[in-house]
Amino acid sequence: LSDRLDSAWKKLRGQDKISQSNIQEALREVRRALLEADVNLQVVKDFITEVEAKAQGAEVISGVRPDQQFIKIVYDELLGVMGEENVPLAEATTAPTIVLMAGLQGTGKTTATAKLALHLRKINRSCMMVATDVYRPAAIDQLKTLGKQIEVPVFDMGSDANPVEIARQGVERAKAEGIDTVIIDTAGRLQIDQDMMGELARIKETVQPHEILLVVDAMTGQEAASLTRTFHEQIGITGAILTKMDGDSRGGAALSVRRISGQPIKFIGVGEKVEALQPFYPDRMASRILGMGDVLTLVEKAQEEIDFADAEKMQEKILSAKFDFTDFLKQMRLLKNMGSLGGIMKMLPGMNKLTDDQLKQGETQLKRCEAMINSMTHKERRDPDLLASSPSRRKRVASGSGYKEPDVTKLVSDFQRMRTMMQQMTQGGGFPGMPGGSG
Ligand code: GDP
Numbered sequence: 001l002s003d004r005l006d007s008a009w010k011k012l013r014g015q016d017k018i019s020q021s022n023i024q025e026a027l028r029e030v031r032r033a034l035l036e037a038d039v040n041l042q043v044v045k046d047f048i049t050e051v052e053a054k055a056q057g058a059e060v061i062s063g064v065r066p067d068q069q070f071i072k073i074v075y076d077e078l079l080g081v082m083g084e085e086n087v088p089l090a091e092a093t094t095a096p097t098i099v100l101m102a103g104l105q106g107t108g109k110t111t112a113t114a115k116l117a118l119h120l121r122k123i124n125r126s127c128m129m130v131a132t133d134v135y136r137p138a139a140i141d142q143l144k145t146l147g148k149q150i151e152v153p154v155f156d157m158g159s160d161a162n163p164v165e166i167a168r169q170g171v172e173r174a175k176a177e178g179i180d181t182v183i184i185d186t187a188g189r190l191q192i193d194q195d196m197m198g199e200l201a202r203i204k205e206t207v208q209p210h211e212i213l214l215v216v217d218a219m220t221g222q223e224a225a226s227l228t229r230t231f232h233e234q235i236g237i238t239g240a241i242l243t244k245m246d247g248d249s250r251g252g253a254a255l256s257v258r259r260i261s262g263q264p265i266k267f268i269g270v271g272e273k274v275e276a277l278q279p280f281y282p283d284r285m286a287s288r289i290l291g292m293g294d295v296l297t298l299v300e301k302a303q304e305e306i307d308f309a310d311a312e313k314m315q316e317k318i319l320s321a322k323f324d325f326t327d328f329l330k331q332m333r334l335l336k337n338m339g340s341l342g343g344i345m346k347m348l349p350g351m352n353k354l355t356d357d358q359l360k361q362g363e364t365q366l367k368r369c370e371a372m373i374n375s376m377t378h379k380e381r382r383d384p385d386l387l388a389s390s391p392s393r394r395k396r397v398a399s400g401s402g403y404k405e406p407d408v409t410k411l412v413s414d415f416q417r418m419r420t421m422m423q424q425m426t427q428g429g430g431f432p433g434m435p436g437g438s439g
């Protein structure tokens with residue numbers, strides 16, 4: 001057996017392996033998709049290297065191109081990194097649950113504080129919000145206004161008080177009032193600085209929060225990675241909220257945050273309104289990041305064919321002479337799915353000198369076969385001998401498919417010959433000829 005023939009047959013039987021060479025294109029595509037989604041460059045590199053290593057040597061499913069299957073592996077891996085399910089907000093065993101919001105200025109901390117409070121109120125958990133941003137004059141008012149709007153109390157001590165003290169007293173108040181959850185809104189800076197980190201660390205030390213949520217603007221892009229690293233190293237986050245997902249962003253920051261902190265994204269913000277908060281669903285985000293809905297559908301469809309393409313089942317069928325026209329039709333469709341029939345035929349001995357014209361003829365031949373098989377009854381498809389012994393059946397099939405009776409006769413005898421060859425081949429090795437040929 002020549003190597004080329006061997007690989008063609010392996011492809012047919014779905015035993016091709018995923019390798020560097022047959023996924024080059026897909027690798028590039030995935031890399032581009034991730035970068036376009038604003039996943040951090042280093043995160044992309046590491047992720048791709050890992051997935052590639054995992055995919056190497058995986059069996060290719062029949063009828064699925066290795067590159068498509070690779071994309072499916074990428075998707076599954078992406079899902080693995082993001083976590084299989086939504087992780088809900090922590091809940092302390094003894095109330096109140098203390099949530100600390102962290103993040104840069106303008107990312108949406110204050111808005112997310114109110115969104116979260118409304119979300120909790122809707123599931124009957126009582127809330128209090130604490131205003132510790134004493135640096136921007138309007139910040140306390142902003143939270144108070146939001147509090148009024150969603151009917152959630154806001155604790156504040158004006159803008160002269162110490163943020164750590166405000167947080168401490170806020171939690172005390174919540175305890176005294178039997179509140180379920182207290183959410184502490186904090187001040188951010190435009191850039192990470194040690195004052196902000198120091199203050200956050202002291203608030204954390206003082207109130208011992210159950211949840212520290214990093215609020216990340218989805219538009220942050222590449223910097224989401226270093227931002228997450230700094231906050232996680234210095235404060236230790238337990239989760240994140242990805243805001244402004246209603247914009248153009250494909251949400252690559254989610255992957256960066258998750259990869260770097262190992263902590264789950266818990267919610268996404270999808271608008272300026274207080275209602276615009278959604279639980280984070282890893283599968284939806286994975287699809288959005290890849291932006292390859294079509295490819296995924298394709299791969300999933302193709303997987304349905306696995307059962308049929310399963311090499312062992314196939315062999316069994318051939319050996320027991322149960323391989324019939326229905327199987328043949330499926331096999332032809334698999335061939336078509338695999339892309340270029342010409343490419344495969346060129347790998348066959350004696351066929352590598354085929355001209356494009358001759359290849360086109362081959363494709364036409366397949367179409368003829370398909371038309372004739374489509375005109376057969378199910379009984380005839382299962383039992384080709386019926387056709388071999390009945391001229392009237394052959395005539396009916398011929399007129400139904402728009403061909404002549406001799407064409408049907410030839411298809412049937414070629415098929416029977418092929419089946420015999422296949423039986424010999426599965427025992428001895430070789431490649432079946434194609435029935436319905438003109439020669
Ligand atoms: P903070 O400085 O971190 O407290 O940020 P703010 O909560 O004050 O929000 C900053 C700006 O972002 C405001 O104009 C918000 O309306 C807006 N914003 C917050 N979250 C979202 C979101 O999910 N989508 C959109 N489109 N805008 C948001």
Ligand code: MG
Nearest residue numbers: 109110133139
């Ligand atoms: Mg704010």
